[in-house]
Amino acid sequence: MPILQANNILRKFGGLVAVNDLSFSMEKGEILGIIGPNGAGKTTVINLMAGTLGVNKGTIEFKDEDITKNAAYIRNRKGIARTFQIVRPLENFTAIENIMVGALFGKGDKLNEARSSAQNICNLLNIKNVNKHVDELTVLELKKVELGRALAADPEVLFLDEIMAGLTSDETWELIDIVKSLQKKDIAISVVEHIMKVVKELTDRVIVLNKGQIIAQGPYEEVSENKEVIAAYLGEEE
Amino acid sequence: MRKNLIILLLLIIALTLPLYTGVYILHIFSSILIFLALSLSWDMMLRTGQLSFGTAGFFGLGAYASVLIVVKMGFNPILSLLIGAIFSGLIAFILGFIVLRLREIYFAITTLALTHVFSVIIRNFSDFTGGASGTILANAIFEGDPVKIYYLILIVAVLVIIISEVFKRSRIHYAINAIRNDEITAKSSGINVFKYLLFVFVVTSAIQGLVGAVYAHQYAFVNPESTFSLNFLLLPIAMALVGGIYSTNGPIIGALLLGLISEYLKLIMPYGHLIVYGLIIVFVVLFLPRGIYSTIHNKLLKSNIIGGDKNANTASK
């Protein structure tokens, strides 16, 4: 039984249909890859599922409950967390305080509980400079803080929007291991990635978006052979 | 430890002030404390990222509500102060559903326009409010006893300081700081942005209403022009800026500093002494965006004069 399900969701920006009548679902303990060329609508899908944006049509169900009308903060409290493609840290806070925010409001921790939850997450993600302000952090640390804040809400569904982009190979492997360890905790994870090595390594199943629609789905090996998929990516090269 | 000592010392000075000063000094400090409370309330709203220009408006509403309820319905003056706070809070609650959708200049300008709307409405319901000439109380609160009035205002100011500190040390701090930083991140992290904005808007407006009520009862009158004067907006802003925004200490230091300076200037230049506020606002915005308190505090921290480990210090904030 899927934990999160999108039924025929549609989102327009003016005349542009960014997500077009899209349906898909996510399962516990499964890592779903969402791939597709630039502008395919991957980030928009995350925005719609997490409630950052509203859908124009269609419904979203979480654990058999219709959450289409729920605001982003309610969905987060129910157990849907996300990271942003361009990280959005809270600049007036330290690394650990950023993560505390997730624990305080997403999970509903008390202040003292939130500090220890956040510390645990820092240990898990191997964040060392917990008291550094955001503007002193490295790219990898920023990505980890972004991930940490999402994790602090204790989510059942997690959307990761290109968290590997801009990292070195070593750093990418470090994050891949972390994401795999999350999978073992029975979280349903969705990763949006452009780096095919990562998609291949991480995902159980992939959906390929082009112009807001699914053009192929299945295991990575299968999908990567698909002609339509290759054409969509080649179209992007031009 | 040393911080607690300083607070204790200041509190003792504040409490014993009437023992060794005359009416004039008491009067000055009463007025400084009034502006201190306004300044802190303005800053508390600013911490959510919303720049309010409505301070004078809610101040005036509270002043009118408390004076009218005494004059028209014979309410107890002390109780009427609470009515002033509740009335301003209530109006803020109702208006909040509309204006808190706005951001940046639109929120700022709308709150400023509301201040004018309040004063026009009050001026035109002249049968009830006394119109342009206002309403006079038969008696100032406590028969105008300056010592009692000073203590009343001190209580209000301390109350506001406590509220500000509670805001700083509770989860409210994390919520509103997150909202100011990045509303989208805040929303996706489970924060009910509107609820927090409304809560802070209502609390700070109620404070402004309370302060307005106290001020009106101190001088025993209200009239549209002086009660809704933009001085109750500009001076608090300047004070918070000078001391340092987003903090409790900043507005306190700013209010003391500017209050005393302008009191002195008033003696030597009867017209235009408020220019110092303008100069200071401009100077601070351009050169000390973090305010005097924060700037000095950070400098001292960097040079390790205020001892201790820097990380431990920022983490405890």
Place this chain on the structure above:
Amino acid sequence: MSFSLNKSYKVLLLLVIFIVIIGFWNPNALLDGLQRGSLYSLIALPLALVLGILGVLNLAHGEFLTVGLYFIFMLNNRFNLDPLVAIIPTVIFLLILGAIIYWLTIKRVVKEGHLSQLLLTFGISLILIETINIFWTSMARNTYTSYSYASMEVGGFRFGTYELLYILIAVLVLVGLQLFLKKTRLGQATFAVGQNPKGAKIVGINVNYVYLFVFSVAVAILGIVAGAMLPRTAIFPEVGSPFTLKSFALAAMAGMGNLNGILFAGVTLGIGEAVINSIPNYGGWSDIVFFGVLIIVIISRSYRGAR
């Protein structure tokens, strides 16, 4: 931002109908409203220009008008210069003052957030008011000219001729501004900067220079307004202050950057104010027209802007 003329035909038609109705019903209020409206638009134009191009809401706008008024008052008082003639030195004076203030202060916050901009210009407004207080105290002052109360009679209907000048100047300034933006190189550069500052920079426009220019010209236009206003206005240090908010109300109502819209909005609100003003016992409510409309416009825009 759009400086379009085309969309405004419908609005123009509605406005004409509105004016005709009011004209039959209450010709005095109509004339009064037209005059007020032209004056409001005239003052709002430069605020809208700065808001549209620099993205800065100048809260000291009304105070620059006050400075202009006092400068002309001084020229008239000391040197017996006719206020309308004094416009020329005043415009030059304000141009320089605007440039200096831009260079010393505004320039540093153009790229900052709204908080710094609003607070800075708020501070500047206080400095200007208090400077005037220091030199001239808070006493209200009047200027007399032989022509300011001239009147005319048409078909048994008597009205003051002087204020017709406001309408004339408003139209002239608006047309001048449009021509400038469309026909001159500097105007086109200004237009480009308003549309897209980054792009303008890339094609080699000196954005900072354009900003300096726009800000100074905006302040200088207020010199023209001040010269026209002074013969009919008692001045005191806060005389210009209410115009800041009113100007913003018009800019918001017209839509950011729509200069023609400001004239329509100004005339509509001016007439609205005049009509309410003419109702016995309820005249005091006229002050609420601008603020009420401002609030309604801002809020309805925010609803429409929401997804």
